[in-house]
Amino acid sequence: MVQVLQSANYYREKVHEQTHNLKLLLTELRNELPSSGPLKFAAANIELIEIVSKFFIKEIQLSANDEDRIKCCKKYLKFLQDITENVIPFLEGINEAFIPSEFLLTLAHQTKELAKKLRFSEEFYLCLCPRWDFNYGIYAYKDFILSSLDDLPGPLFPELLKDFQRSPQMFVFINYPRTESRNILLHSIMIHELGHLVDFQTGISKTVFDDLRIDRNSFNTLFKKERKREKTKPEDVRMNEAELVQKLFDDCLKITEKWLKEFVSDLVAIHLLGPAYFFALYEMSILTDDMHKYSEGHPSSGIRLRVISEELHRMYLKNNNKLKHEGTRKLISKIHQDLKESEKKKEFEPTGEAADYFKVAYLTILPNRLLLQKSVRQKIKGFSYDVKRFNNEVELLFKDLKKGVPPCKFPSDGANKNKAASFTSILNAGWLAYFFGMDDFYSLVSATNDSDKLRALDNFNQLLFKAVESGHILQEWLKE
């Protein structure tokens, strides 16, 4: 009985069954989907399964014996499982009434504009994906599929990989915390995720990474400690010095590379969005309490804020670049000074477990941050959200918000006569109102107690979402 259940024929039947079921499920879900992005995504998955299954059937025929056939089936079933676990939940959860659709449309538009200006090589479909963990993130569907397909055996699969890599369609998922779905100001963080896309396409971090040299002192300290630890291991599993150096070097490079990508994405975001990104990252670091937390994938928020505050200071407060709004100027300046002090006192230096590894990455990157800032500046020159635009646009929109009107266009007089307000200016006006205009707004909607104020904050977010949607549509209408 057991042998029957584990025969090649049995596996082959299961493979056909599972393929059929998954295709059916995707087809059913596709009928319910509201818009073109997810629809194309579902269709792309059905197509992918069809292609992979065709390849698979050929692989089975080419397999030398039953053992190879079963191995092949198991891998394929794992691939289907990956698709089921990672694709279906996204498609099931995509009711556009509950994701910030206004934001998605504008963000997708921004991405297209960026792609045009920076000459991205691929066509993007942006999808927002609500998640229960309190975090923002980005992942490219193609990378996920490639890693799943990578596991598949057989001589035909490399061909399939090549085909898939050549496909111009790229689905990009931006995750956001589901509980903050209607918190438009915090969604400014999504621009950092777009920063990853810019970095991936332009190779900023890769170029800087090639120029970096691992910090010797901190690496020696790490090596000495690890050598001591290594000596306590049994001889048969112990690495020799050369092996240990190589391993530590690889580990440190990996961390450095990942952190570098985060710094670059932060710098891209500060250029694209200005102070709104700075405030959003600050708020996020408070909400997640990671001002001093380091991980292999991320430097602490404290040092990230420090690096972008330098750039923001240069863009908005230095020399002729004077931010006119006094409150914002003082706020940015104060945070900038505090972060500077903290760095001086070495408060951001990694501590705790794995600190020695993190210190190497920290001391490798931080002394080179000027190079990093300069590289980003050069790459996205010409479409940085500068202080001049902030001064000309944001305060006008801020005035509308205080009056309870969605700031989607400029007045019929002045330099911006009847122009549509941009997504970036609306978000900055939102942050300004959040810091300096909420009392006016509370009084406008007669919010006197705490529960009224919470409802007023919801209402404030709704006005901003409406402004983002209307501003985007007006902009496109005027182009038309």
Add this chain to the structure above:
Amino acid sequence: MSILTEKVLRERLAGNLVIRPILDPERQVKKGSVNLRLGTKFITTKRTEQGVLRPSKLSASVIRKFQTKLYYRFGQKLLLHPGQLILSSTFEFIGLPKDLAAYVLSRSRYGRAGLLVATATYVHPNWKGTLTLELLNYGAAPIELQCGEQIAQLVIHEATPLEVEQGKRGFKHIPTEPEFVEMKEDKDWNSLKFFRKLAGLKDEKDE
């Protein structure tokens, strides 16, 4: 109180009358009215076994049982079947000053196709928000609508300036999407309850 003419409308739009964004001012601002577009958010009412909809006692928790929220893209088409009611809102955000009031009306071509756009049509002076539209197909054929089409008109007239005492009327919500109005306690209800009791009628349990 006179209705604002095209010339006055344009002057007031440059001042404290807010209707935005008006995508096509030439075609939307006409003699005595402003054409309003269909927005992108909708509420359909679903059939449920959980309770009864009592317009006099609408609370958020009851309303949610009957609602399905939908989002359509600007330009996207939707079908309104005979007898179907869908709530939507104007794409434009309206802000009336204290000395103006308005009525929102169906445009005649839509009315003749069997579409009712709004029933609660009066807009108070000093009101702000997107207007909730009650779209009802009272004809026999399905009606195709597009988000963004000019579906209603706003007729604005002068009013005696309203005296508003800030903070005395409780929390004032500024709508940006279609919504049911949550009813607050009404003194009439107690009086009517008294009459029911007098007539020996029982009250069903509120959901």
